[in-house]
Amino acid sequence: MRRLSGKVALITGAGNGLGAATAKLLAEEGAKVIATDIAYESVEKIVEEINKLSKESAIALKHDVSSKKEWLTVVEEGVKTFGPITVLVNNAGILATTKYDQLTYEKWQKAMDINAWGQFVGMQTVIPHMKEAGVGSIINVASIAAVNSSGGLTAYTASKGAVDAMSRAAAVELGEFNIRVNAVVPGTIQTQMLEEAFPTKEIKEASIASQPLKRMGRPIDVAHLVAYLASDESYFTSGTSQLIDGALNVDASSSAAKLT
Numbered sequence: 001m002r003r004l005s006g007k008v009a010l011i012t013g014a015g016n017g018l019g020a021a022t023a024k025l026l027a028e029e030g031a032k033v034i035a036t037d038i039a040y041e042s043v044e045k046i047v048e049e050i051n052k053l054s055k056e057s058a059i060a061l062k063h064d065v066s067s068k069k070e071w072l073t074v075v076e077e078g079v080k081t082f083g084p085i086t087v088l089v090n091n092a093g094i095l096a097t098t099k100y101d102q103l104t105y106e107k108w109q110k111a112m113d114i115n116a117w118g119q120f121v122g123m124q125t126v127i128p129h130m131k132e133a134g135v136g137s138i139i140n141v142a143s144i145a146a147v148n149s150s151g152g153l154t155a156y157t158a159s160k161g162a163v164d165a166m167s168r169a170a171a172v173e174l175g176e177f178n179i180r181v182n183a184v185v186p187g188t189i190q191t192q193m194l195e196e197a198f199p200t201k202e203i204k205e206a207s208i209a210s211q212p213l214k215r216m217g218r219p220i221d222v223a224h225l226v227a228y229l230a231s232d233e234s235y236f237t238s239g240t241s242q243l244i245d246g247a248l249n250v251d252a253s254s255s256a257a258k259l260t
């Protein structure tokens with residue numbers, strides 16, 4: 001039996017980067033996967049790849065995480081296809097880079113709507129199905145920016161700080177229902193989002209050079225951590241913030257790399 005046999009996992013932002021790697025790995029480990037993304041064509045491609053290896057183990061759904069209405073629709077569709085959702089990976093997110101003095105209400109609110117509210121309303125929608133199943137693991141993707149940010153990222157940092165904090169609050173409130181909640185806190189991981197964060201090749205190279213491990217993380221590295229948190233191996237792990245940053249946060253000499 002594979003590690004995630006019998007689990008039904010909903011993963012948001014599964015069309016690219018960390019979400020795509022996670023959707024593939026969780027399916028490989030035996031989970032049924034509901035892969036959602038605002039970019040339908042991207043997530044459809046990932047699901048085709050998954051189903052080629054493991055027939056009828058994933059579905060792709062178009063989904064804007066900031067919309068409660070869309071959450072209700074994708075959860076209903078997912079449950080109809082695979083049964084009660086027992087793993088939720090709140091991964092979808094946007095990078096919001098604006099200097100402090102140019103930050104507007106609209107820009108602030110967009111980051112909060114997608115990155116923070118999108119994850120909260122996801123938990124709120126999925127929890128009744130986890131209660132029905134009698135078990136659940138929620139994994140919310142925060143960021144090292146919630147711990148230690150660099151300039152121009154106030155709205156992003158605030159939204160990821162909210163993710164980190166609300167994950168702890170939810171873990172306390174949901175423990176009695178056998179639902180575990182953890183935050184994953186990545187450092188610099190090589191994805192499209194990171195390309196946006198590094199405007200020039202030089203800045204990117206400087207960031208790599210300043211990393212203790214002299215490399216960036218790969219989406220699969222984060223996916224392995226998510227798979228552990230989704231599995232019963234993490235039976236007693238709840239309310240934690242799991243840093244996965246190659247020691248970046250504890251390196252006092254490193255500064256240029258703390259971007260996302």
Ligand SMILES: NC(=O)c1ccc[n+]([C@@H]2O[C@H](COP(=O)([O-])OP(=O)(O)OC[C@H]3O[C@@H](n4cnc5c(N)ncnc54)[C@H](O)[C@@H]3O)[C@@H](O)[C@H]2O)c1
Nearest residue numbers: 013015016017018038064065092093143188189191192193
């Ligand atoms: N890459 C990094 O270094 C890094 C570091 C820390 C945290 N993170 C977090 O990891 C998560 C994944 O990031 P990534 O690097 O894979 O990014 P990415 O840009 O490669 O992928 C993000 C995915 O989210 C989707 N998305 C964007 N807005 C959406 C919305 N409103 N509704 C649904 N889907 C939406 C995009 O279409 C895309 O497929 C994000 O929450 C990000 O903040 C990334």
